Amino acid sequence: MxxxxxxxxxxxxxxxxxxxxxxxxxxxxxxxxxxxxxxxxxxxxxxxxxxxxxxxxxxxxxxxxxxxxxxxxxxxxxxxxxxxxxxxxxxxxxxxxxxxxxxxxxxxxxxxxxxxxxxxxxxxxxxxxxxxxxxxxxxxxxxxxxxxxxxxxxxxxxxxxxxxxxxxxxxxxxxxxxxLSSKSDMKLPEIEGTNTVKYATRRFVFPNSKLNELKNKVNVLVNPTRVELLSSLIFKCAVSAATTLSGCIQPSDMYHMVNMRRKINEENRPEIAAGNILTLAMVKMGADFGEIKLNEVIDKLRKEITEIKEVRDVEEVGEVFLNKVSAVGDDKRRIYLFSSLCRFPLYEVDFGWGKPEQFMLQNGVMEANVVHLIDTPSGEGIEVIVQLEEEEMKIFQKDQEIVAYSQDI
Missing domain, CATH: 3.30.559.10 (Chloramphenicol acetyltransferase-like domain)
Incomplete structure (x- = not known):
């Protein structure tokens, strides 16, 4: 031991x-x-x-x-x-x-x-x-x-x-x-909450070959990226696990972080801008939707991201983020937070010992439904780190679609 x-x-x-x-x-x-x-x-x-x-x-x-x-x-x-x-x-x-x-x-x-x-x-x-x-x-x-x-x-x-x-x-x-720093004197209360639920965190690997197979089966209006496709699948299966456990459909929201560095005005974007320069793409699914369909989630997520691309100013990024995050505190809705580090140079972090054999990410003390997407070391797939309530994780990891499109670590 x-x-x-x-x-x-x-x-x-x-x-x-x-x-x-x-x-x-x-x-x-x-x-x-x-x-x-x-x-x-x-x-x-x-x-x-x-x-x-x-x-x-x-x-x-x-x-x-x-x-x-x-x-x-x-x-x-x-x-x-x-x-x-x-x-x-x-x-x-x-x-x-x-x-x-x-x-x-x-x-x-x-x-x-x-x-x-x-x-x-x-x-x-x-x-x-x-x-x-x-x-x-x-x-x-x-x-x-x-x-x-x-x-x-x-x-x-x-x-x-x-x-x-x-x-x-x-x-x-x-x-x-x-x-980047604030140009206003606005002071905001911190968003806090208490949670006594136990969470489990687990890694899944989805090879590109399987993601391409899934993409070919999905009937959507636009050609989704790997991240959009996989995020939508994880959200759908996580909500399904929660529904199976509770016996009822609860309104559920996906909040997907979007890096805004390439979208804001050139004069407002330093070559290496530091801070939180992101906003949220939000997909809301009500109880009236019934069983969530993958193509619906993909289309909603793509529409949100497309609208966000219209933002061209650093201050506006903050305002959009504020509008999105204001609904997080609604305890009648299940919230799933998504973040993608795909294409980030994680495997270029070389201290003179060569590239890392593996990168992992933990959620710290954040107790929530959280999903991180990361490139695999080979670049031939996406690793997903999923944190869900323990009992829901037991159902999620056995979901037929999760099993079908993932592979062993």
Whole structure:
């Protein structure tokens, strides 16, 4: 049996250069303020780690924090609307484990064995905006976990931050980002909720060959992307599982995050824009729809995304996000949150040890129906990380369509 990880060391890494006084206070954008106040752990598995690299790793992280200075700061107040960029730094943990790399990357359930890799996993009010844990595995490989506050940045910025760090580690000179901040004094209450339901998180892999097979069977008005097709299938099957368990159809909504960097005006889009620059495509299915049909979900999702493409201004992105998220608190509707990291350079994160063998993503302490889509290491399919209520997951994973179009990890 795998024992709990042993923490070897802990060190605070601060920016290599102090943040200038005029950048000391960072105002969160409207989307930042609406984003969940949780840290999202990104987990990278490497088999060729060299112990001598630890000093370089910490030094390059310090350099990276100079460019990503808000991440070394602290939130000022509640509700959160500002960051004090005070250079307090990020926590860097080293840990040892009995686990082997191969055993970890073949796990279907993201359970306590994976959670042990993550620093302060169960801490819901962690003041640190970034934490790193380097886990030394028994086989000589490592699991590098970078947990970053979603209140400050989205997945795209998280990946850029980690690649920026990796680039510095290899001796490169990556370009610095530009953090977008709010132009208004609007203060918003945080969206919070309590939940006593137990959730299960599981990985599924859908090869492109199977997705093409599914696409050929679906009668839709437009040719869906892989992400649109698979997101719609997961939503349909998740709602079906909930309906089977409860015995009745409950109104259900899909909220799909959409990266807006390529859609806003060129003059408002820095080359590397940092922060939460996204909005939501929303698909609403009422109880009167009866059994959800896949083609209906695909058509609704595509229509939403097409309308969102008309947004051309950073401030308007925030307004659209606010309008969409205002309905999340309706406890009469089941909410499913979707996020796609497909085509993000996750498998280009090279610290000098080669590309990662596997990337995983956990939901932090977020207790909700959450789905993440990620490219497989080979690029020949999509891995889906699904978090559902435990009893619903038991039904979902046996759904005929999930079984038919997925393959073993």
């Amino acid at each position: 795998t024992r709990f990880h042993t923490i070897i060391s802990q060190e605070t890494i601060k920016p290599s250069s102090p943040t200038p006084p005029h950048l000391r206070i960072h105002n969160l954008s409207l989307v930042d303020q609406l984003a969940p106040n949780v840290s999202i752990p990104f987990i990278f598995f490497y088999k060729n780690y060299r112990q001598s690299d630890i000093t370089i790793l910490k030094k390059s992280l310090s350099q990276t924090l100079t460019s990503y200075y808000p991440l070394a700061g602290r939130f000022l107040a509640t509700p959160v609307s500002q960051i004090d960029c005070n250079d307090q730094g990020v926590e860097f943990f080293e840990a040892s484990s009995d686990s082997r790399l191969r055993d970890l990357i073949l796990k279907k359930e993201l359970d306590e064995t994976i959670n042990q890799l993550i620093s302060n996993y169960k801490l819901s009010n962690n003041p640190n905006l970034v934490e790193v844990q380097l886990n030394h595995l028994s086989c000589g490989g490592v699991a590098l976990v970078v947990s970053i506050s979603h209140k400050v940045v989205d997945g795209y910025t998280m990946v850029n931050f980690i690649n920026h760090w990796a680039n510095f580690t290899r001796g490169g000179s990556p370009k610095s980002p530009t953090f």
